[in-house]
Amino acid sequence: MTVRIALIGAGVMGRQHATYLERNPDTELVAISDPFNTSLAEELGVPTFADHRAMLEQVAVDGVIIANPNDLHVSTALDCLRAGRPVLLEKPVGTHVEEVRALVVAEAESGVPVLVGHHRRHNPITAKAKAIIDSGRLGRITTFTGLWQSQKDDAYFDVAWHRRQGAGILLINLVHDLDLMRYLCGEISAVQAITSTAARGHEVEDTAALLLQFSNGALGTLTGSDACAAPWSWEQSSSENPAFAQQPEQPCYLIAGTLGALSIPQLQVWTYGEQKGWHHPLQQSAEAKAEGTALGNQLAHFVQVIRGEARPVIDAADAMRTLALVEAARTAASEGRRVNLP
Ligand SMILES: NC(=O)c1ccc[n+]([C@@H]2O[C@H](COP(=O)([O-])OP(=O)(O)OC[C@H]3O[C@@H](n4cnc5c(N)ncnc54)[C@H](O)[C@@H]3O)[C@@H](O)[C@H]2O)c1
Structure with missing residues (x-):
């Protein structure tokens, strides 16, 4: 079964993620949320939403990739965890450590995994x-x-x-x-x-x-x-x-x-x-x-995380230490x- 992924933020990095989602036979990009940019969704012919919370309510998704501006990372990831959706959250995990603590707690309490996009790993x-x-x-x-x-x-x-x-x-x-x-x-x-x-x-x-x-x-x-x-x-x-x-x-x-x-x-x-x-x-x-690309490997790992086959290589707590x-x-x-x- 392919995993159904939604994308939040369709800028430069969102486009990159969309490319790798298209290449990976295990993933399907099913919706995009970006209040200021609908061009990627239109190009790819997927439903577009101005508000990611409406998207999470209306579309059945197995996981979410978040690539919006840094100061929205924590609040957006918290919304996804509340909806029970595993997250691949672009780096940095947040803009300051204090706000990230809430995400670390939410990840631990909900058991819903957060993989942070330090793709070089x-x-x-x-x-x-x-x-x-x-x-x-x-x-x-x-x-x-x-x-x-x-x-x-x-x-x-x-x-x-x-x-x-x-x-x-x-x-x-x-x-x-x-x-x-x-x-x-x-x-x-x-x-x-x-x-x-x-x-x-x-x-x-x-x-x-x-x-x-x-x-x-x-x-x-x-x-x-x-x-x-x-x-x-x-x-x-x-x-x-x-x-x-x-x-x-x-x-x-x-x-x-x-x-x-x-x-x-x-x-x-x-x-x-x-x-x-x-x-x-x-x-x-x-x-x-060795062969392989960082973003391709990261996405393959995210699929494993969604399927419960792996723990995130770098979760919110680990990324908080980098931040x-x-x-x-x-x-x-x-x-x-x-x-x-x-
Ligand atoms: N892993 C990497 O190497 C790498 C490289 C570049 C950027 N990034 C990260 O990716 C994220 C995005 O960076 P970028 O360069 O693509 O920026 P960008 O400005 O090109 O794209 C951000 C997008 O988010 C959208 N956006 C703004 N508010 C939103 C909201 N409320 N909901 C949904 N979308 C919203 C904007 O309209 C824009 O399309 C940043 O966190 C950045 O640090 C990571």
């Missing part, structure tokens, strides 16, 4: 990188260098909410990197940060530099900007989304340990031979990348101090 590159780190080949991880340096075109900022509180590179972009950093290397226990609005002059930051301490003792940096002509970002390096120009030879993460180092997404591993230390050359080997890192970075930047996380 489903990328085959991530699975390989995690296997390499967990195998111990790199030894004890000492440093994790993350880069998200790219240039959004000016038209992106014609959309008002992209310029305002509730957006900004921390919540829109670096939240993905922070999620992968903690997924790959373990929980982050302290954050220091500086942010800047100087390049674009918007209400929200266009550039940020973060210092991170992992619970296992590793130290990390994450520098990000959406206002620089540079090739170092997951989008450009990973070939994940053909909408972005590809620079697959450029790394976006460099992870180094006491026995070896790893570049991502190249999956190049650097280790010493018999003789160790900086007077001797490191040897290089590359892992083959707490964004909040910690904001506090660290505005108060000029180190923020410790429980």
Whole structure:
């Protein structure tokens, strides 16, 4: 039996989800809710609703994908849980930790699952990188260098909410990197940060530099900007989304340990031979990348979650911990101090 999915929010990301729903033989897109955009529903010939609550009452659906603006995520997901419908909720799970607590409680009490759209966790590159780190080949991880340096075109900022509180590179972009950093290397226990609005002059930051301490003792940096002509970002390096120009030879993460180092997404591993230390050359080997796409794998996982065959790879509580890192970075930047996380 195919699972019947409704989509809330038919913008850029909603269209992407619609494409993957069409490709997946186990899913059927049965309705779309978007008060300001009916074009996708008209193109696809599915019923369209201005209000998602009316849609949930009138259409029989097995699960819902939510891709509306960030500040509507929690309230919309709560409506879906009240209707007993499993949710694939786009990231970030909410705009601040306090509002997300209600969703965490509702998910636990209702038993209706929430899968949060940190899609990079489903990328085959991530699975390989995690296997390499967990195998111990790199030894004890000492440093994790993350880069998200790219240039959004000016038209992106014609959309008002992209310029305002509730957006900004921390919540829109670096939240993905922070999620992968903690997924790959373990929980982050302290954050220091500086942010800047100087390049674009918007209400929200266009550039940020973060210092991170992992619970296992590793130290990390994450520098990000959406206002620089540079090739170092997951989008450009990973070939994940053909909408972005590809620079697959450029790394976006460099992870180094006491026995070896790893570049991502190249999956190049650097280790010493018999003789160790900086007077001797490191040897290089590359892992083959597995087949599959992040959004395709994420949707296949959501189908399993709806059918009760799997628990969400990242649920509301887990995504709240990633969001707490964004909040910690904001506090660290505005108060000029180190923020410790429980
Ligand atoms: N996973 C990813 O890599 C990724 C990439 C881009 C965006 N996103 C996330 O997807 C979400 C949407 O981003 P986007 O770039 O598609 O934005 P967008 O502005 O293109 O689309 C948002 C859509 O939501 C609609 N909308 C507004 N109010 C609504 C409501 N009450 N009910 C239903 N729809 C409503 C808007 O009309 C618009 O069509 C955001 O949360 C964003 O963070 C995730």
